[in-house]
Amino acid sequence: MATETKATTKVKSRTLFQETWRRLIKNRGAIVGMVFLILLIAVAVLSPVLFDYETDIIGQNMAEALQPPNAAHWFGTDEYGRDLFARVLYGARYSLIIGVGAVMLGLIVGTILGSAAGFKGGITDSIIMRGIDIFYSIPNIMTAVVIVSLLGTSTVNLMIALAFSCASSFARIVRASVMTIRDQEYVESSYAMGLPTWKIIVKHILPNCLSPIIVQITLLIGTTIISASSLSFLGIGVPAPAPEWGALLSAGRGHIRDASYMCVIPGLAIMFTVLALNLLGDGLRDALDPKLKK
Amino acid sequence: MASKTILEVQNLTKYFTTPAGQLHAVDGVSFSIEEGKTLGIVGESGCGKSTTGRTILKLIEPTSGKIIFDGKDITKYSRKQMRPLRQEMQMVFQDPFSSLDPRQTVMQLISEPIIEHKLLKSKADIEKRTLELMETVGLAERYINVYPHELDGGRRQRIGIARALAVNPKLIVCDEPVSALDVSIQAQILNLLRKLQKDFGLTYIFITHDLSVVKYFSDDIAVMYLGQMVEKAPSDLLFEKPTHPYTKALLSAIPLPIVGKEKPQRQLIKGEITSPVNLPDECRFCKRCDVAADICKQGNPQLREIAPNHFVACSRV
Amino acid sequence: MNEDLVLQIKDLVVHYETEDADVHAVNGIDIEIAKKRTLGLVGETGAGKTTTALSILNLVPNPPGVIKQGEIWLDGENVLEMKPHELEHMRGNDVAMIFQDPMTALNPVMTVGDQIGESIMLHQGLDKKAAFEKAKEMLKMVGIAESRAYDYPHQFSGGMKQRVVIAIALACNPKLLIADEPTTALDVTIQAQVLELMKQLIREKEMSMLLITHDLGVVAEVCEDVAVVYAGRIVEKGTADDVFNHMRHPYTEGLFDSLPNLKQRGEELVPIQGLMPDPSDLPPGCAFAPRCPYATEACTKAVPALQSVEGSATHFVACTAYADPDFKLRRNRDGK
Numbered sequence: 048m049a050t051e052t053k054a055t056t057k058v059k060s061r062t063l064f065q066e067t068w069r070r071l072i073k074n075r076g077a078i079v080g081m082v083f084l085i086l087l088i089a090v091a092v093l094s095p096v097l098f099d100y101e102t103d104i105i106g107q108n109m110a111e112a113l114q115p116p117n118a119a120h121w122f123g124t125d126e127y128g129r130d131l132f133a134r135v136l137y138g139a140r141y142s143l144i145i146g147v148g149a150v151m152l153g154l155i156v157g158t159i160l161g162s163a164a165g166f167k168g169g170i171t172d173s174i175i176m177r178g179i180d181i182f183y184s185i186p187n188i189m190t191a192v193v194i195v196s197l198l199g200t201s202t203v204n205l206m207i208a209l210a211f212s213c214a215s216s217f218a219r220i221v222r223a224s225v226m227t228i229r230d231q232e233y234v235e236s237s238y239a240m241g242l243p244t245w246k247i248i249v250k251h252i253l254p255n256c257l258s259p260i261i262v263q264i265t266l267l268i269g270t271t272i273i274s275a276s277s278l279s280f281l282g283i284g285v286p287a288p289a290p291e292w293g294a295l296l297s298a299g300r301g302h303i304r305d306a307s308y309m310c311v312i313p314g315l316a317i318m319f320t321v322l323a324l325n326l327l328g329d330g331l332r333d334a335l336d337p338k339l340k341k
Numbered sequence: 342m343a344s345k346t347i348l349e350v351q352n353l354t355k356y357f358t359t360p361a362g363q364l365h366a367v368d369g370v371s372f373s374i375e376e377g378k379t380l381g382i383v384g385e386s387g388c389g390k391s392t393t394g395r396t397i398l399k400l401i402e403p404t405s406g407k408i409i410f411d412g413k414d415i416t417k418y419s420r421k422q423m424r425p426l427r428q429e430m431q432m433v434f435q436d437p438f439s440s441l442d443p444r445q446t447v448m449q450l451i452s453e454p455i456i457e458h459k460l461l462k463s464k465a466d467i468e469k470r471t472l473e474l475m476e477t478v479g480l481a482e483r484y485i486n487v488y489p490h491e492l493d494g495g496r497r498q499r500i501g502i503a504r505a506l507a508v509n510p511k512l513i514v515c516d517e518p519v520s521a522l523d524v525s526i527q528a529q530i531l532n533l534l535r536k537l538q539k540d541f542g543l544t545y546i547f548i549t550h551d552l553s554v555v556k557y558f559s560d561d562i563a564v565m566y567l568g569q570m571v572e573k574a575p576s577d578l579l580f581e582k583p584t585h586p587y588t589k590a591l592l593s594a595i596p597l598p599i600v601g602k603e604k605p606q607r608q609l610i611k612g613e614i615t616s617p618v619n620l621p622d623e624c625r626f627c628k629r630c631d632v633a634a635d636i637c638k639q640g641n642p643q644l645r646e647i648a649p650n651h652f653v654a655c656s657r658v
Numbered sequence: 659m660n661e662d663l664v665l666q667i668k669d670l671v672v673h674y675e676t677e678d679a680d681v682h683a684v685n686g687i688d689i690e691i692a693k694k695r696t697l698g699l700v701g702e703t704g705a706g707k708t709t710t711a712l713s714i715l716n717l718v719p720n721p722p723g724v725i726k727q728g729e730i731w732l733d734g735e736n737v738l739e740m741k742p743h744e745l746e747h748m749r750g751n752d753v754a755m756i757f758q759d760p761m762t763a764l765n766p767v768m769t770v771g772d773q774i775g776e777s778i779m780l781h782q783g784l785d786k787k788a789a790f791e792k793a794k795e796m797l798k799m800v801g802i803a804e805s806r807a808y809d810y811p812h813q814f815s816g817g818m819k820q821r822v823v824i825a826i827a828l829a830c831n832p833k834l835l836i837a838d839e840p841t842t843a844l845d846v847t848i849q850a851q852v853l854e855l856m857k858q859l860i861r862e863k864e865m866s867m868l869l870i871t872h873d874l875g876v877v878a879e880v881c882e883d884v885a886v887v888y889a890g891r892i893v894e895k896g897t898a899d900d901v902f903n904h905m906r907h908p909y910t911e912g913l914f915d916s917l918p919n920l921k922q923r924g925e926e927l928v929p930i931q932g933l934m935p936d937p938s939d940l941p942p943g944c945a946f947a948p949r950c951p952y953a954t955e956a957c958t959k960a961v962p963a964l965q966s967v968e969g970s971a972t973h974f975v976a977c978t979a980y981a982d983p984d985f986k987l988r989r990n991r992d993g994k
Contacts (some may be wrong), residue, residue: 066486071563110407121421181526210553231437231439232436232439232440233439233440233443235395235400235434235440236432236434236440236504237442237453237503238400238420239398239400239427239431239432240431240453240454240457240504240508241423241425241426241427241428241454241457241458241508242453243420243421243422243424244420246457251442253518254444255442255443255444272613335444336444337443337444337446337488337490338443338488338490372798378881383848385845385847385848386845396768430943484775492679493933493934494703495933515986523702523703523872523934524702524872524874524913524916524917525702525912525913525916525929525930526702526929526933527916527929528915528916528917528918528927528928528929528930529929531918531927532926532927532929534910535926550845552845552846553918554918556918557918557919558918590847591846591847593850594846594847594849594850595846595871595875596849596850596853596876596879597875597878597879598874598875598877598878598902598914598917599878599904600898600899600903601898601899601902601903602880602903604878607854609847609850609851609854610847611851613817613818613848614815614845652700
């Protein structure tokens, strides 16, 4: 209601992107998360330049095995004497690609299925959702094991395997949101305007489902990184010497009493990544919601 | 010059299938409107007035009947076939709070139909037209980047009207456009709608539960009860000589802002509206009607012309 | 304090203090309701009507709502100084409230008989069985068959639900009934029935009522006294006849002009220009001045106080224009 007094003087119309960015940069948490993620991505991209894979990452040096963090090895070394700092930084590549890749793949498939189910309703809805329920009832790991054994072990196949469980949770969330928004008057108004159905879904329905989707994305990237590690542990994830974070974590398990840093450090890496994603996700959700505009 | 009929509706029906049986939301409604005129459709909740409005625009598929718009029978048109016609028939919705996408700015909301129907190409032209529309409906230019939730109900309804006007329609279905607004704002919007009708030669179907609003607005008024029209007449005639017992009751139920002196005595009707499911073959109003007789139980009365242009569906008249 | 008054509100000020703004919802309202009288509080959205009603029950949500000053005397006791248990006793027993939306006012998983009985048990100390019997009586009183006491709210229509809500409110014979837009959600024919019922019950039970509404028609139907609120202040009050037939305030006139008239058709309506001011940023002086067709320089200088109209004991108006003894509203110039 206070619009009368704080009305903008310039009448240039702004795009959604500019509007969102303007609001996002006012959110301190989101900035922290964003900076952390940008650094992490930079590290992931640059790590082959910074480290030599053969010597720094998988080259063994038993003389320096199991050293706690010190000046020479900031994060300490593992049982083969490999520098954990280098391995954790290098591991960001694997974990980020798998986590983000699987979630994005799942997001695309899940959104398409969920919006079709939610919008069409009836038979379409029943078929899609019952299919997803069946998937849901099988443990994620088992689905992943089956898929990876069928397709063979590789990073891409691992991503596909993990994307399945992401897709089913996205489909559920999108369906529920679409069903509530479908009956809003502004959707009917778009029909009366003459918009084709697909445009209504893309322009008016999905943008209004954004908040739960963004929250789910940030949560799922975290769990997916962990799931990937369990698969690595079972020997069907990223093959052994590669320093994927989950693999580092499970490698450290055996030494949790005498060299707890081996677990703590990759654990912290996962935690900070997920935290950064959450901060950015929350900020993005608020920035994209015009109702929260101050 | 004889006016031309822009919309003709013949025996329109819409049944919904519910667990309890067939719900006769609209049951054999017929009317026609001449260009530039206003038809008011009045009734209480559940009488099928909104369904009628939405069926005419083909937002809801009719069960049977005919809708002839501007000489074309659009009854069987698919959503795709309807799309170009959306330029000519538009709708203003009841709830200015839920009928605007909360994630779009005023600019996006008003320009959407222009872009969608490719009425203008260049960005500058679209923006110019949007500002022009905003001026037409009385919205200040400074609101262009504002989101609907930042505005009051009256301004939001102005956005809704601007959206409808953007494509230069011939017919606008107004579904309770002022019932969510405060009295003083209501008057502003009603005056605006009237001015627009004069300026652009619009035809309105004005759906409302508020008889005082339609009287102010309409040339003809149709009263609906449980999916059927029970009385239809030119506005003045209907208010002078309400004939159907339901119309009389509806008129008398309006609380008048008059104290003392010439305040008319109210006559209350008993009972409540039932839902139009599994209806027996009798007058739909007879259970609540004061003058019901045996004849009312024998068949559902249809509209008859009792005087020139005055139609009533009552066995007792 | 006057013995005959059931409710007396003196200079009530309520603000909603949020981080962004200090919303001045009620800015010095004075109201009196005598025994067996019905006062209509009329105004538009955001005028402070509901806040006033909630203050009477000391139910203004805090935070952000703060009752800044004022006294609320209810049958000789100041509500704002009551202890929590006294408040609980007062609510429902001395004062009952009916809300706008009957759809959400009832608990969907309890039978209506139990819901009415609950309030009787709580306030009158009857046992469950006796309370249920009393509940049936109450249902009958509001025109619902006793057998329906065993039904759940979803089995009732909107009008019937509002009757149930009324039965709950009246179950303990309150001295004052506060009805906040009780018929706004109902259809016209049902509204007429419910209003008739309320009128009759109030007469029978010798209660007082504060009716909050935006609908002047409803006020004319039910109320003996009227107070018109604008931006948290009363701008005019008097008997229904005073306000409807001898109105003095430009805002009251504006409200009447905005109504489509059933008698004449086709005239332009005369809406009030502009919008309700933002209650967190009220204009100086008379809050209505920016929209008022009669406003002068003087109106923006000071907030006008309620003053008796031509020495009347009942009719008061708060308008600076009457400093000029010849000033008359447009409506009052011709004819009356």
